[in-house]
Amino acid sequence: MRESRLWALHLICGAGLLVLLSLHMGLMHYAGILALLGWAREPAMSFSSVVERGRGAAWASMYVLLLGFALYHGLYGLRGVLGEIWGTPRAVRFINTGVVIFGLAVLVYGVAVAVQAARH
Amino acid sequence: MAEMTGNPEGGVPEGGILTLRVARYDPERDRAARPQEWKVKILPGMTVLDALFAVKEEQDGSLAFRCSCRMGVCGSCGMFINGKPRLACNTQVSELGPVVEVAPLPNHDAIKDLVPDLAPTFHRHRAVLPYIMRGDEAEMESPTREFQQTPEELARYVQFTYCLKCSLCLAACPTVGTTEQFLGPQALGQVYRYVADNRDEGLSKRAGVVDASHGAFGCHLAGACSEACPKGVDPALAIQLLKRSLFVGPPHRAPAQVVPAFPEGYRTPEAAERPKAPPPSV
Ligand code: SF4
Numbered sequence: 001m002r003e004s005r006l007w008a009l010h011l012i013c014g015a016g017l018l019v020l021l022s023l024h025m026g027l028m029h030y031a032g033i034l035a036l037l038g039w040a041r042e043p044a045m046s047f048s049s050v051v052e053r054g055r056g057a058a059w060a061s062m063y064v065l066l067l068g069f070a071l072y073h074g075l076y077g078l079r080g081v082l083g084e085i086w087g088t089p090r091a092v093r094f095i096n097t098g099v100v101i102f103g104l105a106v107l108v109y110g111v112a113v114a115v116q117a118a119r120h
Numbered sequence: 121m122a123e124m125t126g127n128p129e130g131g132v133p134e135g136g137i138l139t140l141r142v143a144r145y146d147p148e149r150d151r152a153a154r155p156q157e158w159k160v161k162i163l164p165g166m167t168v169l170d171a172l173f174a175v176k177e178e179q180d181g182s183l184a185f186r187c188s189c190r191m192g193v194c195g196s197c198g199m200f201i202n203g204k205p206r207l208a209c210n211t212q213v214s215e216l217g218p219v220v221e222v223a224p225l226p227n228h229d230a231i232k233d234l235v236p237d238l239a240p241t242f243h244r245h246r247a248v249l250p251y252i253m254r255g256d257e258a259e260m261e262s263p264t265r266e267f268q269q270t271p272e273e274l275a276r277y278v279q280f281t282y283c284l285k286c287s288l289c290l291a292a293c294p295t296v297g298t299t300e301q302f303l304g305p306q307a308l309g310q311v312y313r314y315v316a317d318n319r320d321e322g323l324s325k326r327a328g329v330v331d332a333s334h335g336a337f338g339c340h341l342a343g344a345c346s347e348a349c350p351k352g353v354d355p356a357l358a359i360q361l362l363k364r365s366l367f368v369g370p371p372h373r374a375p376a377q378v379v380p381a382f383p384e385g386y387r388t389p390e391a392a393e394r395p396k397a398p399p400p401s402v
């Protein structure tokens with residue numbers, strides 16, 4: 001794929017990460033502020049909250065999205081750094097293949113865990 | 121290369137004595153560059169190139185450096201002068217201080233003394249197809265008339281046409297220094313020069329080379345290239361505009377058309393007023 005598209009995806013994932021991480025920080029760590037805004041919830045680390053987050057399909061999708069965004073964004077950056085250290089065409093092919101295989105393996109594993117949790 | 125210490129730049133009056141410290145390198149003798157010094161009397165308007173000529177003509181004829189136009193046009197006298205890539209013919213010694221240190225351009229192999237190997241620069245330049253490419257090949261190969269272009273359309277790219285191919289921007293670029301495959305600011309800047317030209321339709325052909333991690337997207341936006349450029353070309357800007365063009369297409373919507381031909385026998389009003397040539401007398 002052309003680099004401009006890969007780079008655009010990298011930016012989109014960065015923006016997505018920002019949104020999802022803000023959501024995560026709000027829900028998990030700044031519940032007090034949310035309560036001040038009139039959105040009182042169960043404490044994030046209470047047993048019922050943890051179980052609820054593990055089960056809901058919406059939560060599972062959010063985890064998968066977060067994982068996907070983080071994986072793509074991080075691995076794209078790693079590929080860039082490695083490609084600058086070992087820039088030969090052969091090394092670049094090797095790095096690209098390695099990064100795709102690693103990314104897909106982690107994504108599949110992460111999706112399996114989220115689906116598994118949502119089913120229980 | 122032997123380490124050369126920088127010196128704070130400060131004016132030296134004409135008639136004063138300048139110490140010229142040059143990184144000498146002879147591939148047949150040296151494994152690395154070694155500094156050598158000469159004293160040169162500063163003459164009015166003396167440039168670093170003039171000082172090098174003074175040494176070559178009066179003190180050491182074996183000193184090697186490259187130049188041609190001596191007026192900042194050909195781009196062949198690029199050197200690393202007091203820690204900055206500059207054109208030697210464009211740099212007054214009186215602005216530099218009592219010690220002027222000259223070395224070959226960084227990020228380039230030295231052929232001898234101050235002569236850098238510019239072949240990689242020209243290879244990179246050639247790789248990006250730096251010429252007008254059109255869909256209507258017949259018209260391009262055997263033009264009937266010129267292609268239309270307004271002054272506004274010219275203004276979009278004209279600053280990038282001033283590039284001398286002097287390679288100073290490559291010498292200043294940290295990414296060129298660390299990443300051998302990176303196309304570099306000169307070649308990428310020239311891609312945008314053609315992409316922004318409304319007579320050109322070659323973006324998709326060039327994208328194969330520049331829409332790559334070692335092409336436009338390899339630029340870290342350090343901006344050192346634009347700072348080093350002696351002609352005021354802004355390659356860093358060109359690369360960013362090129363990235364945008366790779367997403368949304370060139371800045372012009374349609375390629376320039378051929379200027380319509382005048383009807384058969386048409387003469388411009390000025391031509392009609394011009395006196396006719398007298399009939400032949402012989
Ligand atoms: S962009 Fe400037 S510094 Fe770079 S080669 Fe062209 S004239 Fe020289």
Ligand code: FES
Nearest residue numbers: 189190194195209
């Ligand atoms: S000699 Fe031509 S630019 Fe300096």
